[in-house]
Each structure stands twice: as C-alpha cells, then as structure tokens.
Amino acid sequence: MAKQHEAGRAAADLVRRRGISNQTPCNWKSKCGALKPSEAPRLTGPEDENRRLKKLLAEAVMDNSVLRDLLRRN
Numbered sequence: 001m002a003k004q005h006e007a008g009r010a011a012a013d014l015v016r017r018r019g020i021s022n023q024t025p026c027n028w029k030s031k032c033g034a035l036k037p038s039e040a041p042r043l044t045g046p047e048d049e050n051r052r053l054k055k056l057l058a059e060a061v062m063d064n065s066v067l068r069d070l071l072r073r074n
Helices: 002-006 011-018 023-032 041-073
Strands: none
Touching: 011 023
C-alpha cells in the first residue's frame, strides 16, 4: 500500500479499497515510517514473543487458581 501511495495514488482511494479506516495508515506510518520494507519483519519478532509470554502467563495463572481451589476443598 505504501508503494502505491508513493506512486501517486490517493490515500483515500487506497484505504477505501482495502476496507480500513483513514487513521490506520497514519498509525502504520508512526510505527514503521522510517523502516525499509526489508526491516519490517523485525517488528513481528517482539510481538510474537510477547504473545507467547502472555500465553505462558495465562496458563500459569490458570494452574495456580486450579491448585488454590483444590487446596480449599481439602
């Protein structure tokens, strides 16, 4: 989408075709504006790691709550 915009297509046309809000490209630009396309995959690494860690934390909390319930019953 960025390449199409740089080639002269209007941002309003691009967002309408993709079905996204007008604010979305602004958010992307603020996060990734200075990155080259080859550098963009670096952003997904921390997001994937964060997702994995959140899942582990949720599982640990669930295990702790199950153990607490078992201890209360005894």
